Amino acid sequence: MTANLLEVEDLRVRFHLRTGIVEAVRGVSFQLGRERLGIVGESGSGKSQTGRAILGLTPPPGEVSAKRLTFDGIDLLKASRRTLRTLRGGRISMVMQDPKYSLNPVMTIGEQIIEAYQAHRKASRAEARDKTLAMLEAVKMRDPVRVFSLYPHEVSGGMGQRAMIAMMLVTDPDMLIADEPTSALDVTVQIEVLRILDELVTTRGMGLIFISHDLKLVSSFCDRVLVMYAGHVVEEIAASNLRDAQHPYTRGLLNCLPKLQDDVRPLPTLTRDPAWAL
Amino acid sequence: MLDIQNLSVVFGAGRLRVDAVKGVSFQVEPGASFGLVGESGSGKSTVLRAICGLAPISAGRVLVGGEEVRSPRDKAFYRTVQMVFQDPYASLHPRHTVDRTLSEPLAIHGEKNAEARILEALREVGLGPSFRFRYPHQLSGGQRQRIAIARALILRPKVLLLDEPTSALDASVQAEVLNLLDDLRVRLGLTYVLVSHDLAVVAHLCERLLVMRQGEAVEETTAVALRSGAAADAYTRALIQASQGFTRGAVAPA
Numbered sequence: 001m002t003a004n005l006l007e008v009e010d011l012r013v014r015f016h017l018r019t020g021i022v023e024a025v026r027g028v029s030f031q032l033g034r035e036r037l038g039i040v041g042e043s044g045s046g047k048s049q050t051g052r053a054i055l056g057l058t059p060p061p062g063e064v065s066a067k068r069l070t071f072d073g074i075d076l077l078k079a080s081r082r083t084l085r086t087l088r089g090g091r092i093s094m095v096m097q098d099p100k101y102s103l104n105p106v107m108t109i110g111e112q113i114i115e116a117y118q119a120h121r122k123a124s125r126a127e128a129r130d131k132t133l134a135m136l137e138a139v140k141m142r143d144p145v146r147v148f149s150l151y152p153h154e155v156s157g158g159m160g161q162r163a164m165i166a167m168m169l170v171t172d173p174d175m176l177i178a179d180e181p182t183s184a185l186d187v188t189v190q191i192e193v194l195r196i197l198d199e200l201v202t203t204r205g206m207g208l209i210f211i212s213h214d215l216k217l218v219s220s221f222c223d224r225v226l227v228m229y230a231g232h233v234v235e236e237i238a239a240s241n242l243r244d245a246q247h248p249y250t251r252g253l254l255n256c257l258p259k260l261q262d263d264v265r266p267l268p269t270l271t272r273d274p275a276w277a278l
Numbered sequence: 279m280l281d282i283q284n285l286s287v288v289f290g291a292g293r294l295r296v297d298a299v300k301g302v303s304f305q306v307e308p309g310a311s312f313g314l315v316g317e318s319g320s321g322k323s324t325v326l327r328a329i330c331g332l333a334p335i336s337a338g339r340v341l342v343g344g345e346e347v348r349s350p351r352d353k354a355f356y357r358t359v360q361m362v363f364q365d366p367y368a369s370l371h372p373r374h375t376v377d378r379t380l381s382e383p384l385a386i387h388g389e390k391n392a393e394a395r396i397l398e399a400l401r402e403v404g405l406g407p408s409f410r411f412r413y414p415h416q417l418s419g420g421q422r423q424r425i426a427i428a429r430a431l432i433l434r435p436k437v438l439l440l441d442e443p444t445s446a447l448d449a450s451v452q453a454e455v456l457n458l459l460d461d462l463r464v465r466l467g468l469t470y471v472l473v474s475h476d477l478a479v480v481a482h483l484c485e486r487l488l489v490m491r492q493g494e495a496v497e498e499t500t501a502v503a504l505r506s507g508a509a510a511d512a513y514t515r516a517l518i519q520a521s522q523g524f525t526r527g528a529v530a531p532a
Contacts, residue, residue, distance in 0.1 A: 042448040043419075157318070186317035187475060187520040194524050213448065220523040256453035258482035260505060260521055266457040267482070270450035 099160030
């Protein structure tokens with residue numbers, strides 16, 4: 001057995017549409033151990049579809065194929081729906097972008113976390129409740145008992161996202177996929193949520209896939225970064241070596257951001273080479 | 279050009295009363311670019327909306343070119359002040375072609391030779407005449423935002439209010455739109471008021487800026503001071519630190 005949690009080889013996601021076949025992900029391969037991996041790309045690069053395909057959450061007309069897609073030795077493509085259901089939320093979980101849309105609006109936050117816990121662990125209600133309160137405290141909620149009985153619309157975006165993280169981590173998963181977990185949040189809140197996520201991932205020794213459009217943020221948070229463009233991985237690089245990125249797309253993405261420290265005018269823009277998409 | 283004195287905006291009354299903006303003042307000289315920075319709920323967008331008549335002015339005064347604005351705003355106001363909204367996916371009518379979107383302000387203001395004006399506006403924002411009869415769904419996000427800018431510019435306003443003009447766009451497209459805005463300001467001598475949550479974007483486009491928090495002005499500073507990291511207020515410093523990205527082991531801002 002290898003130490004890798006997740007092995008992905010030649011992952012492809014296709015959508016058969018009226019206008020023809022769109023290949024959103026075209027041959028992505030990577031391995032994930034108990035580490036933090038970032039996937040960066042702009043809209044339409046296939047980064048989110050990669051994350052969804054791993055969990056079997058590709059929306060209906062989509063079709064996933066891969067030479068190899070295994071999680072801890074389990075073939076995710078051949079696994080039964082029942083196996084997938086126990087994996088999802090149990091050993092692999094996913095934090096989505098916007099807490100406003102991913103939390104159930106008519107259930108209190110506490111009830112939702114209890115539901116998530118009881119779906120995967122045989123536990124009494126009292127036990128699940130204790131676990132939930134402990135988890136809410138772990139994500140630095142000031143008053144866990146109060147937050148427990150609040151509805152999603154009664155909390156701020158940052159608190160909602162922390163509740164979401166609490167729900168996803170309550171089952172002690174081995175791997176977490178975070179798809180733009182902080183993009184809907186304010187900058188100062190964003191850092192706070194990331195710090196909590198970082199702490200939990202480190203102390204529990206989970207594998208993390210962090211999907212984002214923000215190259216700077218990902219590189220400061222992850223160990224390794226995959227840069228995606230038009231469904232391909234154009235470059236894989238250690239986050240600390242980002243400045244030595246080779247691919248013109250990665251370099252372009254880094255340069256085109258306005259920087260607080262120095263004033264470049266006009267900003268360098270990205271000239272897209274059609275060869276990158278081949 | 280713009281003089282905002284003690285502006286307050288209040289929504290609702292009684293138990294539902296929300297003080298969105300509490301006594302904010304700033305001035306913008308002709309040809310200058312002024313930034314409003316803050317997080318969600320800081321009232322930065324409400325200030326812009328109050329200037330152009332989309333939110334009530336509950337107290338204080340808004341002066342444009344030395345004259346106090348009247349409610350409702352008259353046509354002359356909208357010839358001077360125009361606004362570009364955040365989300366180009368929502369701010370363009372999905373069933374109107376670019377041509378129809380651009381000709382509407384001209385028709386309202388009784389402008390002649392619409393065709394030439396539309397072609398010129400398209401050229402100004404770096405799009406060719408081939409875009410004239412397209413629908414918004416046939417355009418990319420960056421192209422849509424260019425159309426929104428063209429629509430705002432077609433009446434030759436002097437002041438452009440920009441509400442997060444690039445936050446819905448990809449990084450590489452953001453660079454293009456920022457360059458376009460920079461270039462247009464120099465070429466047409468425009469005055470900008472830019473609202474953004476991104477300090478780097480504001481520092482890039484504006485000379486002076488106001489940091490807002492919970493409806494109040496926290497600190498007025500300059501882009502130069504911001505670049506050197508000089509900030510008197512703790513909140514501004516927290517914003518600067520947060521914009522540098524994630525750091526391990528650093529102390530969390532209060």
